[in-house]
Amino acid sequence: MSLLSDLINLNLSDTTEKVIAEYIWIGGSGMDMRSKARTLPGPVSDPSELPKWNYDGSSTGQAPGEDSEVIIYPQAIFKDPFRRGNHILVMCDAYTPAGEPIPTNKRHNAAKIFSHPDVVAEEPWYGIEQEYTLLQKEVSWPLGWPVGGFPGPQGPYYCGVGAEKAFGRDIVDAHYKACLYAGINISGINGEVMPGQWEFQVGPAVGISAGDEVWVARYILERITEIAGVVLSFDPKPIKGDWNGAGAHTNYSTKTMRDDGGYEEIKSAIEKLGKRHKEHIAAYGEGNERRLTGRHETADINTFLWGVANRGASIRVGRDTEKAGKGYFEDRRPASNMDPYIVTSMIADTTILWKP
Amino acid sequence: MSLLSDLINLNLSESTEKIIAEYIWVGGSGMDVRSKARTLPGPVDDPAKLPKWNYDGSSTDQAPGDDSEVILYPQAIFKDPFRRGNNILVICDVYTPAGEPLPTNKRYDAAKIFSHPDVVAEVPWYGIEQEYTLLQKDVNWPLGWPLGGFPGPQGPYYCGVGADKAYGRDIVDAHYKACVYAGINISGINGEVMPGQWEFQVGPSVGISAGDEVWAARYILERITELAGAVVSFDPKPIPGDWNGAGAHTNYSTKSMREEGGYEVIKKAIEKLGLRHKEHIAAYGKGNERRLTGRHETADINTFSWGVANRGSSVRVGRDTEKNGKGYFEDRRPASNMDPYVVTSMIAETTILRKP
Numbered sequence: 077m078s079l080l081s082d083l084i085n086l087n088l089s090d091t092t093e094k095v096i097a098e099y100i101w102i103g104g105s106g107m108d109m110r111s112k113a114r115t116l117p118g119p120v121s122d123p124s125e126l127p128k129w130n131y132d133g134s135s136t137g138q139a140p141g142e143d144s145e146v147i148i149y150p151q152a153i154f155k156d157p158f159r160r161g162n163h164i165l166v167m168c169d170a171y172t173p174a175g176e177p178i179p180t181n182k183r184h185n186a187a188k189i190f191s192h193p194d195v196v197a198e199e200p201w202y203g204i205e206q207e208y209t210l211l212q213k214e215v216s217w218p219l220g221w222p223v224g225g226f227p228g229p230q231g232p233y234y235c236g237v238g239a240e241k242a243f244g245r246d247i248v249d250a251h252y253k254a255c256l257y258a259g260i261n262i263s264g265i266n267g268e269v270m271p272g273q274w275e276f277q278v279g280p281a282v283g284i285s286a287g288d289e290v291w292v293a294r295y296i297l298e299r300i301t302e303i304a305g306v307v308l309s310f311d312p313k314p315i316k317g318d319w320n321g322a323g324a325h326t327n328y329s330t331k332t333m334r335d336d337g338g339y340e341e342i343k344s345a346i347e348k349l350g351k352r353h354k355e356h357i358a359a360y361g362e363g364n365e366r367r368l369t370g371r372h373e374t375a376d377i378n379t380f381l382w383g384v385a386n387r388g389a390s391i392r393v394g395r396d397t398e399k400a401g402k403g404y405f406e407d408r409r410p411a412s413n414m415d416p417y418i419v420t421s422m423i424a425d426t427t428i429l430w431k432p
Numbered sequence: 433m434s435l436l437s438d439l440i441n442l443n444l445s446e447s448t449e450k451i452i453a454e455y456i457w458v459g460g461s462g463m464d465v466r467s468k469a470r471t472l473p474g475p476v477d478d479p480a481k482l483p484k485w486n487y488d489g490s491s492t493d494q495a496p497g498d499d500s501e502v503i504l505y506p507q508a509i510f511k512d513p514f515r516r517g518n519n520i521l522v523i524c525d526v527y528t529p530a531g532e533p534l535p536t537n538k539r540y541d542a543a544k545i546f547s548h549p550d551v552v553a554e555v556p557w558y559g560i561e562q563e564y565t566l567l568q569k570d571v572n573w574p575l576g577w578p579l580g581g582f583p584g585p586q587g588p589y590y591c592g593v594g595a596d597k598a599y600g601r602d603i604v605d606a607h608y609k610a611c612v613y614a615g616i617n618i619s620g621i622n623g624e625v626m627p628g629q630w631e632f633q634v635g636p637s638v639g640i641s642a643g644d645e646v647w648a649a650r651y652i653l654e655r656i657t658e659l660a661g662a663v664v665s666f667d668p669k670p671i672p673g674d675w676n677g678a679g680a681h682t683n684y685s686t687k688s689m690r691e692e693g694g695y696e697v698i699k700k701a702i703e704k705l706g707l708r709h710k711e712h713i714a715a716y717g718k719g720n721e722r723r724l725t726g727r728h729e730t731a732d733i734n735t736f737s738w739g740v741a742n743r744g745s746s747v748r749v750g751r752d753t754e755k756n757g758k759g760y761f762e763d764r765r766p767a768s769n770m771d772p773y774v775v776t777s778m779i780a781e782t783t784i785l786r787k788p
Contacts, residue, residue, distance in 0.1 A: 078437045080659045083513060083606035086613055091511070094612055103591075110591035112622030115612065130750075134729070134743060135590035135625050141729065145741045145751050158605070173741070173751040213595050214578075298593045307596050 089161050093118045096163045098156060099129055100295050101148050101170050104137025106180050107310060107413055109295050119162040126150035126166060130173075138170065138178055146178060147171045152288040157254035158299060165258060165295070167288045183287060186421035190283040192429060200424045201334075201404070202286035203263065203279030203327035206293065207412045209314045210244040210272050211307040218272035218315065219243045219306055229318065233271040243272045247304050251276065251297050258296060260289045269320040269373075279327065283424075287417035290324075312411035313366035321367030321374065322412035328423050329404030338402030345427040346382050346391050346405060352426050353380040353390070359418050361411025368409065375408065445517050449474045452519045454512060455485055455504055456651050457526055460493025462536055463666060463769055465651045467521075475518040482506035482522060494526065494534055502534065503527045508644040513610035514655060521614065521651070523644045539643060542777035546639040548785060556780045557690075557760070558642035559619065559635030559683035562649065563768045565670045566600040566628050567663040574628035574671065575599045575662055586676065589627040599628045603660050607632065607653050614652060616645045625676040625729070635683065639780075643773035668767035669722035677723030677730065678768035684779050685760030694758030701783040702738050702747050702761060708782050709736040709746070715774050717767025724765065731764065 088094065095118060100111045112131065120126055133139025133146035148168035156163040169183040177184035189195060210219040220243025221227050232241050248265055255262040255276070263277045276297075278289045294310075301308040313321040332341045349356065357364065357377060370376035375390040382391035382405075384398050390409050397403030410419050444450065451474065456467040468487065476482055489495025489502035504524040512519040525539040533540035545551060566575040576599025577583055588597050604621055611618040611632070619633045632653075634645045650666075657664040669677040688697040705712065713720065713733060726732035731746040738747035738761075740754045746765050753759030766775050 078434070079440065079514070080602060080606050080656065082437075082441065083610045083656065083659075084602060086513070086609040088609060088612055091613055096608065096612070108588060109593050111593060112591045112620060113608065114620035115618060131591065132729075132743065135586075137587070141744050142739065142742045144743045159609070173755075295593060302593060302595045302598055302601065305595050308594060 085160075087161055095119050095161075096156070096159055097126065097166050098159075098164070099148055099150070099166045099168050100292065101131070101168045102180060102182075102291070104180060106182075106415060108136070109291070109298060110136060111295065120164065121153065123150040123153050123166065126153070129168075133170075133178075138180060145173055147173055147175075151183065152285070152292070154258040154260060154292050157257045157296065160257075165292060167292050182415050182417040183284070186287060186417040187284050189421040189425050189429070195283070195424050195428050198330035198332060198424075198428050200283055200420070200428070201280040201329050202416075202420050203277060203281075203404075204286060204290050204416060204420075205275055205277045205323070205325040205327070206290060207268055207273060207275045207322035207324065208297065209270070209309045209311065209322055210247060210274070210301065211309050211314075213305055213307050216307060216309075218270075220272050227271050230269050230271075230320065233267060233273075234269045235267050241271070242267050244274065244304075244306065247297075247300055247306060248274050248276070251293075251300050254296050254300065255293050258292065260293050260296075262293060268322075270315070270322075273314075273320065273322060283420075284417070286420045287415075290416040310413040312361055312363050312413055316366075318372075320372045323367065323374070323408065324361070324410045324412050324414050324416070324419070326407045326410050326419055326423065327404050328407060328420075328427075330428065333404060334402055336402055339397065342393065342397070342403070342405055346393075348426050348430060348432055349391065349407070349423070350380045350382075351432050352430070356422060356426070357409060359414075359422055360409050361414040363413070364409075364411040367411055441516075443517055451475055451517070452512070452515055453482065453522050454515075454520070455506070455522045455524050456648070457487070457504055457524045458536060458538075458647065458771075460489075460536060462538075462771060464492070465647070465654060466492055467651065476520065477509060479506040479509050479522065482509070485524075489526075489534075494536060501529055503529060503531075507539065508641070508648070510614040510616060510648050513613045513652065516613075521648060523648050538771050538773040539640070542643060542773035543640050545777040545781050545785070551639070551780050551784050554686035554688060554780075554784055556639055556776075556784070557636040557685050558772075558776050559633060559637075559760075560642060560646050560772060560776075561631055561633050561679070561681040561683070562646060563624055563629060563631045563678035563680065564653065565626070565665045565667070565678055566603060566630070566657065567665050567670075569661055569663050572663065572665075574626075576628050583627050585674065586625050586627075589623060589629075590625045591623050597627070598623050600630065600660075600662065603653075603656055603662060604630050604632070606659075607649075607656050610652050610656065611649050614648065616649050616652075618649060624678075626671070626678075629676065629678060639776075640773075642776045643771075646772040666769040668717055668719050668769055672722070674728075676728045679723065679730075679764065680717070680766040680768050680770045680772070680775070682763045682766050682775055682779065683760050684763060684776075684783075686784065689760060690758055692758060695753065698749065698753070698759070698761055702749075704782050704786060704788055705747065705763070705779070706736045706738075707788055708786070712778060712782070713765060715770075715778055716765050717770040719769070720765070720767040723767055
């Protein structure tokens with residue numbers, strides 16, 4: 077088998093200038109990631125220098141068979157941790173041949189919001205805490221759980237260590253280094269409350285790049301679980317009952333919030349979010365009603381409330397921010413299967429552009 | 433096992449000028465690749481400088497036992513990705529001792545067509561999309577499929593990522609780098625609609641080199657599946673029922689098609705292909721009638737149709753080509769087990785040499 081890895085790990089820079097680019101896009105369900113690779117004549121570091129490409133949209137639920145071409149536009153480049161060398165990953169969004177974003181392309185609208193002068197001036201920062209669950213292949217039961225049964229109740233697993241408490245750390249650690257290598261702004265990882273569940277954080281990332289980085293981090297994670305023979309789930313409540321769900325808490329600040337006196341701006345932003353609670357919830361991920369119950373460190377889905385250091389609130393403000401009178405806040409409502417382009421741009425839209 | 437790989441990976445250039453040349457040819461069935469190796473006194477980069485060789489044709493169904501020598505003529509050199517260093521792979525075609533091409537030698541006629549002055553003047557380019565299926569050894573059931581059962585229906589697998597969607601990526605990625613290393617013009621790879629099925633593309637290649645490169649790429653693929661313990665199948669419909677078949681879509685253009693006004697030349701060429709549909713189909717691979725049903729992104733075998741962006745037609749013209757008024761078209765009829773020498777030269781002959 078090592079001969080196979082010799083080939084996978086071949087360093088082509090010794091023999092050619094050619095570079096392999098893996099183009100990544102989001103498929104018809106809004107959560108399925110797809111990718112394919114092409115050879116380029118030499119290294120590229122600017123997405124605008126990459127050629128547009130196309131794929132068979134009829135095979136991803138995004139176009140009919142008799143008019144199947146969907147065009148992908150390169151938007152962000154990351155180093156490829158699997159092929160290494162000068163090879164790259166390219167995050168793309170999808171358009172019709174006429175140049176219109178297709179309905180599942182959520183980046184296009186987000187980019188418009190993020191290029192609005194009022195939003196640009198506020199330099200919105202995001203830190204996204206992506207939770208996810210690892211499942212055993214073929215049985216779709218969480219990694220480390222006995223098949224046909226359950227592990228001991230939650231308690232020992234959060235940030236836990238040991239063969240009976242942490243399941244799948246090799247995947248998590250490989251992912252951490254791979255993302256750093258790729259140039260993603262991954263700020264940390266931790267084991268979660270439910271055994272077999274983990275979290276990584278991306279940020280602080282400015283504007284549209286938050287979405288790009290979260291999607292590529294998700295792609296790298298699914299490539300790694302593929303190698304490990306394990307299935308990745310972003311379902312917000314993978315196991316019913318007394319087991320935590322999975323979220324994508326989104327930390328947020330603007331220039332005004334980070335400057336002196338920012339705490340007032342934070343309170344006014346939270347108030348605006350409260351007035352649009354239903355609209356946000358509708359866009360914060362499918363199946364979230366199974367997760368936002370008011371138990372297991374969530375706020376009930378029908379209630380909007382905020383508090384300092386309160387993990388049972390919809391929005392939590394950290395003690396540091398309260399003490400310094402400036403900083404950021406955490407929207408705890410988004411589910412793990414949220415689209416980061418939608419969530420980040422909607423928070424910016426509601427707090428900066430929207431007049432109540 | 434590491435001592436074995438130490439030996440396989442020995443860098444001989446440190447101790448000798450000698451190199452190893454792996455001579456490759458196509459056997460009696462027209463699809464079985466064969467090879468054997470010999471030592472040469474020093475590096476060679478020109479096929480004309482390589483010695484002719486011979487093999488036992490009675491063991492490959494290509495000669496009788498009492499007159500078994502078949503002569504190998506070296507035609508194309510590639511770098512050997514398995515032995516690396518200055519070692520080479522040599523694509524050969526086969527002749528009787530009297531110098532006549534054997535009946536299974538399809539390269540010979542193709543080379544004649546490609547050296548016709550009218551064809552030379554048109555600089556025919558080919559891009560071949562080679563699809564193939566990976567099977568589990570011993571049971572000949574697709575890789576990743578449950579034994580005695582089926583995976584979930586097609587939908588998630590095209591360009592898919594994840595342990596439950598992509599089966600055999602290590603083979604595909606090793607093959608991509610190995611081919612780039614070898615000097616084959618491999619332009620990309622992607623996961624296909626049926627799980628366990630993949631595709632690589634070779635091109636743009638000019639004239640006879642398209643066939644040489646596809647055969648060398650097929651050889652390298654089979655050497656890699658051998659390392660991985662999987663079986664590669666070029667059958668055009670490996671699993672009956674609601675599962676896609678495997679093709680070898682052949683993209684084609686001539687100088688006239690690539691220049692201003694080329695779209696008219698393209699339409700005329702497609703018309704000529706339509707008039708010889710039966711002849712082409714007969715040469716486009718055995719068993720193609722199981723694949724070309726009119727479903728699963730194919731056109732029915734008895735119908736000749738063409739359309740822009742239409743994956744259900746015999747010939748597809750891309751939107752870019754339509755828009756620019758010049759470019760190339762895609763013949764979607766060839767099966768995965770087609771002979772690229774036959775298909776490429778026949779398309780050139782019908783579109784350039786034949787008068788309707």
